[in-house]
Amino acid sequence: MTRNNVRLLLGCLLVASRGGAEMPSLSYNPTYSETVRFLVAAGEASELVSVATIGQSAKGRQIPVAMVHDPRVSPLEVTRILVLARQHGNEPAGTVAVLGLLKDIMAGRGELPAQLSRICLVIVPMINPDGAEANRRSNARGADLNRDWIYRKQPETQAVEYLFNLWDPHVVLDLHELHWNDKHGLNTIEAPQAGVSLAAMGDDSRRLQSLILARLKGAGFPARVSSWDESCNMNLCHRHYARDHGRVSLLFESERQGLRTPLPRRAAMHRIGLDAVLDYYATDGMELRYPRLALAPASPEGGPLMPELGANAAEGISLEARPAEPAVMIVSPELDRPLSGQVRLQVEVEGIGDLSYISIRIDGQSRFFSNRGPYAFDLDTARLGAGRHAILVRAHRRDGSVVEQEYLVTVS
Known part of the structure; x- marks a missing residue:
């Protein structure tokens, strides 16, 4: 990668701090428009956060992404972690968890600011805004997005794949919630079986799985591990990025216990897992056991990598959905x-x-x-x-x- 491309990348990533910006409040279960307004405000308030859109949903809603990174360090030299939430519109815990993480990063809580010198977070809080607005699992076309990752026929999965190819993350985390009557009923972390040929990346997936399981149990969250192999359905997001792209890729599933588990506790499960992953990759002296991946900006030199979510989005203009496709x-x-x-x-x-x-x-x-x-x-x-x-x-x-x-x- 040329120095000009690196400068271009950093120019897109950085957002000048406009100190004093007031962050909008978030409800118990944030809506799409609340989420977008919060992200736009975060990008305006902090030089650590840059906000953009990666595409549109089936009904034309923008799909926002937040890039979180220490501007003093090149994202080429750190571990890039892609966090995906709300593929299923009726599973809000992942959205709540990642917005809470952004709040804590901006507030400088704990070790998060120091960790950003070793990590670049790329967060999609709401992949399926149409489903979220309708409180429905599927997108506006009736498609289950987490069964669309081999052929990627839906605009939402196409948008995430574009983002993946743009940022080349080392790690992919996919946040979900179990069905209310799931037979296991326990918080679940899924990784590839030991027999799946992913070399060191598979090893890291299983190490993270064990670490997260221990953290959950230590915090009083009953949990279990799950695994997949080549005989399983490869149309799922985390399996696609592990098998087809060779990345460390985990599925988080928070339990609902017949809808008795409150949303804050379901979100807390995801946050515990996210914190465990950040700790793992931000540890002093930790060497990745797989080659560094070079970023390859897809846009012409001199142009933006992704269009930003600007004032129009904050004012509601870009939040309008177009008429539904039949x-x-x-x-x-x-x-x-x-x-x-x-x-x-x-x-x-x-x-x-x-x-x-x-x-x-x-x-x-x-x-x-x-x-x-x-x-x-x-x-x-x-x-x-x-x-x-x-x-x-x-x-x-x-x-x-x-x-x-x-x-x-x-x-x-």
């Missing part, structure tokens, strides 16, 4: 989990004003249709039999055109 989706139950017994399929449509009726086909056979909402269909999975099945939900317009979405589900 979409039909099953919003309940969560179809990435095995189905059993009696199941109610709840269907929603977006952006289809001339809807005539909804139909559902299972394994090519017509099963349900309705021309009156709410669109809910009771399915006896015992009649399908165990195994994989294809569910095709279709929204039929009055002009004869069709909008459809197919799901592959497992019946246990």
Whole structure:
């Protein structure tokens, strides 16, 4: 990398401090607009924080990113950690945790300021703003973003991949929450199995996993470890960045205990894990056991790497969503989990004003249709039999055109 490129990178990263800027307050469960306004204010208030947008959601909302780094040290010489939160719009704990981390960094609490001389944090607090605004797992097109990482058909996953290629992080952390009735019900940290061929990066993943587990248990958080190998679904974000890019990559899942665990405690689980990772990579004399990765800015020399979130975003202009693209989706139950017994399929449509009726086909056979909402269909999975099945939900317009979405589900 040329010195000019390094200066360009640092020029994008640094935001001049405008001392005295008042930070907006955040609610118990921050909305998208609260999150963006907080990030914009953070970028204006601190030279440690630079804020940009990496793309737009399916409904046109900007997807913000915050880069946090000591401006006296080149990001080429430190460990770069990418933190991803809120792929699933109804899992707010990761967003709460990373915004709390940003608050503490700006306040100079604990060892965080010193750690930034050895670490560059790249934080995406809300990958799925449309889902967050609707309190829905999927994006506005009905897609589960954490099942879209092989082909990356959705704008949100494309935006994160762009950010990854731009910053080449050493470490990727993906923050989630367990389903309310998950059979394990414990805070979970997932890393690749020892047999997965990732060399030193796999070793670091498992060391971090053990460290986080010990920290959680020491803080009174019941926890477990999970692992994956090549036989598992590779469409998940953390597995994609480990296998396809060879990075240290962990999944955090906070437990909900049947929705009894309050949001602050769920967020605290993520924060404990984040702090453990920061401590690990900021330790004096700690040498990374894999080659340093060089940054490769994707934009022409002299131009910005990413457009900043400026005053317009803070005033709400850039927060407006565009009209929804036509979409039909099953919003309940969560179809990435095995189905059993009696199941109610709840269907929603977006952006289809001339809807005539909804139909559902299972394994090519017509099963349900309705021309009156709410669109809910009771399915006896015992009649399908165990195994994989294809569910095709279709929204039929009055002009004869069709909008459809197919799901592959497992019946246990």
